Amino acid sequence: MxxxxxxxxxxxxxxxxxxxxxxxxxxxxxxxxxxxxxxxxxxxxxxxxxxxxxxxxxxxxxxxxxxxxxxxxxxxxxxxRGMVYQTTSLFPWLTVLGNVEFGPAVQGIKKTERRKKAQYYIDLVGLSGFEKTYPIKLSGGMKQRVGIARAYCNEPKxxxxxxxxxxLDAQTRYxxxxxxxxxxxxxxxxxxxxxxxxxxxxxxxxxxxxxxxxxxxxxxxxxxxxxxxxxxxxxxxxxxxxxxxxxxxxxxxxxxx
Structure with a gap:
């Protein structure tokens, strides 16, 4: 089909x-x-x-x-519709977890459910262990991973x-x-x-x-x-x-x- x-x-x-x-x-x-x-x-x-x-x-x-x-x-x-920008536009006052779960939080999804969902996408993009890290401590590639996880966490079509x-530099881009x-x-x-x-x-x-x-x-x-x-x-x-x-x-x- x-x-x-x-x-x-x-x-x-x-x-x-x-x-x-x-x-x-x-x-x-x-x-x-x-x-x-x-x-x-x-x-x-x-x-x-x-x-x-x-x-x-x-x-x-x-x-x-x-x-x-x-x-x-x-x-x-x-x-x-989820958006991933050239410049990551992360909220600097939120951790990786806070950024990824932001959309579901705005939608009123309960904390336990949205945390579980956010963790899944953090793991998916390879950022396990960085949940409590703030954007200023992340490399360019890591910031884009957060942006991708954040877009996916809203579960857009x-x-x-x-x-x-x-x-990104050439090596990180590849x-x-x-x-x-x-x-x-x-x-x-x-x-x-x-x-x-x-x-x-x-x-x-x-x-x-x-x-x-x-x-x-x-x-x-x-x-x-x-x-x-x-x-x-x-x-x-x-x-x-x-x-x-x-x-x-x-x-x-x-x-x-």
Whole structure:
């Protein structure tokens, strides 16, 4: 039985207005994302990837078109969508446990139940033993693990990740890519992941959606059928990476020309 569609964008557009200036960032975006699919939004800088993610999250209203999550029109944030940011945005006055259980606490879930749930996700992301640690004592990779655990602890249907490893050093980034694949295999969710790193995109994605220059829309789609865990030096991996890179560079060149 084929997985159902959980995220739909229909002719979505977004224009920001600053004084008399209009900045049309997205125009005519159409997409459909299936349950438990890992979709990467890929493109060069300033192509509206984060804007589209924020629209799906309900953090910004659409200018035109509609977005649906689980057959409901998105008109603001809801617990069925979890967000992981590039900068972790942890509460510095809360411990790891306090940060992870924050969402369930706001929802009024009883302390015993939410602590059990938070502990499960802390263990899942490999932070057992750091429950009482404050964010200032954590490395960048550890902070992102807390952010991922916090997003999962709300048990959303859709996880939205905005370049979550963009600020990490190369070695930690590779480690976190391996970790997110492991976590997604264990706790299956629909994931929409923004990146401008082609290797990261091919390593993680079931499907890559390439966005054009502004006003952005989806210009190309790649189904990534490589076996997991993926080998970044494998012939087919390198071929796909080059094919997508060449397409994006050609597209940018056509716009510049």
């Amino acid at each position: 084929e997985n159902r569609i959980v995220v739909k964008c229909k002719n979505v557009g977004k224009t920001f207005i600053q004084g008399k200036e209009e900045n049309e960032v997205l125009k005519g975006v159409n997409l459909a994302i299936k349950e438990e699919e890992f979709v990467v939004l890929f493109g060069l800088a300033e192509t509206g990837k984060t804007t589209l993610l924020n629209l799906i999250a309900g953090l910004e209203p659409v200018t035109e078109g509609t977005i649906e999550v689980n057959d409901e029109i998105v008109d603001g944030p809801k617990p069925n 859709v996880i939205l990740m905005d370049e979550p490893f963009g600020h 480690l976190m890519e391996e970790e997110i694949e492991r976590i997604c295999a264990k706790e299956k969710r629909t994931v929409i992941f923004v990146t401008n790193n082609i290797e990261e995109a091919v390593y993680l994605a079931d499907r890559i959606l390439v966005l054009s220059d502004k006003p952005s829309h989806i210009v190309k789609e790649y189904q990534i059928d490589l076996p997991r865990p993926r080998n970044i030096t494998a012939k087919e991996f390198l071929r796909l990476r080059k094919e997508i890179t060449d397409f994006v560079e050609r597209s940018a060149g056509e716009v510049d020309g």
